Each structure stands twice: as structure tokens, then as C-alpha cells.
Amino acid sequence: MDIFAEKTILTVSRLTALIRGVLEDNFDQVWVEGEVSNLSLPSSGHLYFTLKDSGAQVRCVMFKSAVKNLKFRLSDGMGLIVRGRLSVYDQRGEYQIICEYLEPAGVGALQLAFMQLKELLTREGLFDEVRKRPMPRFPKRVGVVTSPTGAAIHDILNVLKRRFASLEVVLYPVRVQGDGAAREIAAAIADMNRLGDVDVLIVGRGGGSLEDLWAFNEEVVARAVRRSRIPIISAVGHETDWTICDFAADLRAPTPSAAAELVSASAEELRGQVESLAHRLRLGIESYLAARESRLDLLRRALHDPTTLVGHLAQRVDDLTERLALSLENGLIRRREQLNRLNQSLSFSSPIHLIADRRQRLQRLESDGERLIQSKLEVLKLAFGEQAARLEVLSPLSTLARGYAIARRCKDGTVATDAAQLAEGELLKLNFRRGTAICRIESREA
Numbered sequence: 001m002d003i004f005a006e007k008t009i010l011t012v013s014r015l016t017a018l019i020r021g022v023l024e025d026n027f028d029q030v031w032v033e034g035e036v037s038n039l040s041l042p043s044s045g046h047l048y049f050t051l052k053d054s055g056a057q058v059r060c061v062m063f064k065s066a067v068k069n070l071k072f073r074l075s076d077g078m079g080l081i082v083r084g085r086l087s088v089y090d091q092r093g094e095y096q097i098i099c100e101y102l103e104p105a106g107v108g109a110l111q112l113a114f115m116q117l118k119e120l121l122t123r124e125g126l127f128d129e130v131r132k133r134p135m136p137r138f139p140k141r142v143g144v145v146t147s148p149t150g151a152a153i154h155d156i157l158n159v160l161k162r163r164f165a166s167l168e169v170v171l172y173p174v175r176v177q178g179d180g181a182a183r184e185i186a187a188a189i190a191d192m193n194r195l196g197d198v199d200v201l202i203v204g205r206g207g208g209s210l211e212d213l214w215a216f217n218e219e220v221v222a223r224a225v226r227r228s229r230i231p232i233i234s235a236v237g238h239e240t241d242w243t244i245c246d247f248a249a250d251l252r253a254p255t256p257s258a259a260a261e262l263v264s265a266s267a268e269e270l271r272g273q274v275e276s277l278a279h280r281l282r283l284g285i286e287s288y289l290a291a292r293e294s295r296l297d298l299l300r301r302a303l304h305d306p307t308t309l310v311g312h313l314a315q316r317v318d319d320l321t322e323r324l325a326l327s328l329e330n331g332l333i334r335r336r337e338q339l340n341r342l343n344q345s346l347s348f349s350s351p352i353h354l355i356a357d358r359r360q361r362l363q364r365l366e367s368d369g370e371r372l373i374q375s376k377l378e379v380l381k382l383a384f385g386e387q388a389a390r391l392e393v394l395s396p397l398s399t400l401a402r403g404y405a406i407a408r409r410c411k412d413g414t415v416a417t418d419a420a421q422l423a424e425g426e427l428l429k430l431n432f433r434r435g436t437a438i439c440r441i442e443s444r445e446a
Contacts, residue, residue: 012093013090016088016090016093017090019088019095020087020088020090023086023087023088023095024085024086024087027085027086028085028086029083029084029085030083030084030085030086030097031081031082031083032051032058032081032082032084032097033053033079033080033081033082033105034051034052034053034057034058034079034080034082035051035052035053035077035078035079035080036049036050036051036074036075036076036077036078036079036080037049037050037052037057037076037077038050038076039074039075039076044064045064045067045068046061046062046063046064046067047061047062047063047067047070047074047099048060048061049074051080051082051097058095058096058097059089059094059095059096059097060082060084060096060097060098060099061096061097061098061099062084062098062099062100062102063098066099066100066101070102071112071113071214072104072112072113072116073113073116074102078104079104079105080102080103080104080105081102081103081104081105082097082099082101082102083099083100083101083102084097084098084099084100084101085097085098085100086098111210113217114210114217114244117217117219117222117244118244118247120219121219121222121244121247121248122247126222126223126226126247126248127247127248131226132250132251133231133232133250134231134250135200135231135233135250135251135262135263136199136200136231139167139198139199139200139263139264140167140168140199141167141168141169141170141197141198141199142160142167142168142169142170142198142199142200142201142202142263142264143169143170143171143172143192143198143200143201143202143230144156144169144170144171144172144201144202145172145174145185145188145189145192145201145202145203145204146171146173146174146176146202146203146204146205146256147173147174147175147176147205148171148173150176150205150206151206151256152176152204152205152206152235152256153171153256155206155255155256155257155260156169156202156235156256156257156259156260157169157260158257158260159257159260159261159264160260160263160264163260163261163264164264167263167264170192170197170198172188172191172192174188175215176205176215176216177205177208177211177212177213177214177215178215181215182214182215182216182218182220182221183220185203185215185216185221185224186218186220186221186223186224187224189201189203189221189224189225189227189228189232190224190227192228192230193227193228193229193230196229196230198230199230199231200230200231200232200233200263201228201230201231201232201233202232202233202235202253202256202259202260202263203216203225203232203233203234203235203236203245203249204216204233204234204235204236204237204245204253204256204259205236205237205256206237206256207237207238207241208237213236213237213241213243216234216236216243216244216245216246217243217244217245218244219244221244221245221248222244222245222247222248223248225245225248225249226248231250231251232249232250232251233249233250233251233252233253233259233262233263234246234248234249234251234252234253235252235253235254235255235256235258235259237255238254238255239254239255400431400432400433405430405431405432406430406431407428407429407430408428408429408430408431409426409427409428409429410426410427410428410429410438411426411427416428419444419445420444422441422444423441424441424442424443424444425440425441426440426441427439427440427441428440428441
């Protein structure tokens with residue numbers, strides 16, 4: 001189809017499909033380097049980010065099936081090299097790289113994953129020395145988690161046979177490299193703890209590349225080591241090889257053979273130590289007995305006639321008896337004098353005197369109170385009489401008793417004080433000292 005022919009009209013979907021076909025056919029394998037930005041890790045498990053440099057950017061996606069093989073964690077700003085194929089996301093009309101492989105720019109993926117996990121577990125305190133368990137001095141049974149066919153188990157058995165042949169070894173066979181090896185190692189550690197029939201556990205393998213040793217750099221192994229109740233010696237690779245398991249373990253051995261030496265005491269060395277301790281014990285006992293014998297001789301020479309000693313002690317008893325009697329007599333005299341002084345002081349402070357004094361004072365206060373009340377009553381009675389007389393003089397009843405009356409208008413009850421205010425025929429109510437009367441105005445004189 002000639003898409004440049006005149007009047008060939010394409011839908012957006014058709015145009016996008018054509019562009020996607022061109023990109024996928026011509027860019028099915030590309031390597032691109034850039035800086036990560038806009039990183040997104042949704043719950044679906046897919047990985048979305050933008051790869052950019054100073055002049056351009058491109059969207060990238062890594063699907064869940066490829067993400068599960070990723071050894072390190074991405075972060076914004078990280079330099080990255082991606083391998084994938086170009087495609088177009090139809091819904092947005094954007095071209096993108098579908099990533100199949102990622103590696104950090106400037107450092108290997110496994111090395112970066114190692115550093116990231118080590119930093120994470122260090123922050124958690126997983127490698128703190130205070131969490132390390134002490135090694136048993138004379139273990140009876142040693143557990144070994146390693147490959148049954150590798151060189152590590154043969155080296156461990158050879159060393160133990162040479163140094164302490166009676167030491168019992170329990171092997172838990174596991175894979176030590178490849179997919180699933182880390183989970184097998186972690187499960188073996190958990191099983192050995194569940195059985196609980198070993199005193200110390202050696203976890204390790206022989207040497208190899210970083211990829212070969214990677215099972216011992218997995219987080220699941222480090223956490224299984226720290227959860228173990230049994231002390232663990234990590235013996236992975238050679239002396240220059242360090243793994244996450246080494247940091248998490250209670251003790252790190254540079255090689256499996258060295259681990260075997262750490263858990264087993266040499267029979268020759270133990271025999272020499274026992275002989276040395278026996279010799280020191282014998283010398284110590286002999287020295288102690290000699291010192292006790294010398295002390296006994298001194299005491300024997302210092303011991304005098306017991307009769308004289310008893311006499312001295314009897315004289316000492318008599319002396320002490322006399323001093324005791326004198327001390328008791330003096331003490332009784334002092335106590336008697338003190339009692340007399342207290343009796344005299346008590347007589348002066350007797351509550352009887354205080355009560356008598358308070359009673360006299362109370363009687364005086366009662367007498368003074370009665371006089372004051374009587375005087376106050378007389379003053380009040382006199383004042384009452386004066387006020388009553390004044391009230392009697394001012395009382396209108398006294399005026400009425402002398403023949404006067406109070407005239408009130410019947411229509412409104414007001415007091416009539418001026419004849420000019422009255423009208424002929426108007427009714428008045430007269431109030432006397434006793435009773436009232438109604439009268440009519442016949443005539444009036446102003």
C-alpha cells in the first residue's frame with residue numbers, strides 16, 4: 001500500500017499501527033544509556049520510567065516477567081543501560097522501549113545489588129555486633145548447610161577428623177548456586193533450628209565468581225541467619241570473598257576449612273592444656289599445704305599453758321563484772337535524777353493549773369458580758385421610749401382623737417383641704433378616730 005498516494009486517508013489507529021510496525025521491524029534490539037526519571041512501580045509488578053539525557057527522553061517499560069530477574073533496585077537519577085526493542089503505545093501515540101535487561105551504568109548489576117542490600121540491612125541493625133551470639137567452647141554436634149558434592153563438605157570433614165574425630169557432624173544438603181538456592185539455604189537454617197539438635201551451624205560453600213556466590217547475597221538468607229537461635233559461622237568462598245551472609249552471621253570464617261577449625265578444639269591442644277592445668281593445680285596444692293603447715297607451727301609455738309590462759313580470762317571476767325555493776329549503778333542514779341527533773345517540770349506544766357486559770361478567765365468574761373448586755377438593753381429601752389413618744393405626737397390618730405376628721409372625696413378618694421375645691425351636692429367621706437361617715441355638701445364658704 002502506498003501511503004503517500006494522493007487522497008489516501010488513514011485513521012489514527014492505522015497510522016499508529018504502521019509506525020509501530022516500522023519501529024518493531026527495524027529496532028528489535030537496541031542498547032540505550034541514560035538517566036532514570038519519573039520512576040513508577042505500580043502494584044501490577046510492571047516497571048515504568050523515563051530514560052533521558054541532556055537533549056531528549058524516551059519512555060520505558062519493563063514487564064513483570066522481566067522485573068523478577070532484576071537484582072538491584074532502580075531509583076530516580078540513576079545512570080542506566082537498557083536493552084530492549086522499540087514499540088508504540090497506541091493509546092498515547094508515544095514510542096517506548098520495552099526493556100528486557102537493565103544494568104547500572106559504571107558498575108555491575110550484581111555489585112550494585114550487593115551494595116544496596118548491605119546498606120539496607122545495615123540501617124536496620126541486622127549486622128550490629130550486639131546481636132552476635134557467642135560460639136560454644138566445646139560443641140558436641142556441628143550442623144553443616146552446604147552442597148553434599150562440593151569441596152566445602154570434604155574440607156570440613158577432613159579438618160574435623162584430624163582435630164577432633166569424635167565430634168558429630170549433621171549435614172543438611174542444599175544447592176549453593178542457581179535459581180532457588182537461596183530459598184533452600186534459608187529453609188535449611190530454619191529446619192535445623194526447628195530440630196534443635198546441633199550446637200553450632202556452618203553455612204557456606206567453596207570459592208567461585210560473584211555470580212556463583214550470589215545465593216549467599218540474597219536477603220532471605222541474611223534474615224534466616226539472624227532469626228537462627230543456633231550460632232552460625234559463615235564460610236563462603238575464599239578469604240577475599242565477602243557476602244551478605246558473612247555480615248549477618250555470628251562469626252565469619254575465611255574458608256570452610258577455617259570454619260571447621262573454629263568449631264573444633266585440637267585433641268593434642270586439649271591434652272596439652274589439661275596437662276598444664278594439672279601441673280599448675282599440683283603446684284598450687286603443694287604450696288597451699290606448705291603455707292598451712294608453716295602457720296600451724298607458728299600457732300603451736302605461740303600456744304601457752306592453758307591454766308594460765310584460763311586464769312587471765314577469769315580475771316578479765318571479774319574486771320568486766322565489776323565495771324558492769326558500777327556502770328549499772330551510775331546509770332540508775334542518772335536516770336533517777338532525770339526522772340525527778342521531769343516530775344518537777346511536769347508539775348509546773350500540769351494542765352490542772354492551766355484549767356483553773358482558764359476557768360477564772362471565763363468567769364470574768366461572763367460577768368463582763370452580762371454587764372455589757374444589761375447596759376446595752378437600758379440604752380435601747382430609753383431610745384425606744386423616746387422614739388415612741390415622738391411617734392405618738394406625730395400620729396394622725398392623736399389628731400383625730402382630739403375631734404378632728406379627714407375629709408375625702410368619694411369620687412376619687414383624694415383628701416379635701418380647701419372648701420373652694422368642693423362643689424355643692426358633692427359627697428365626702430369623713431374618717432373619724434372611730435369609724436367613717438358619708439355627707440353631702442349643702443353649702444360652702446371659701
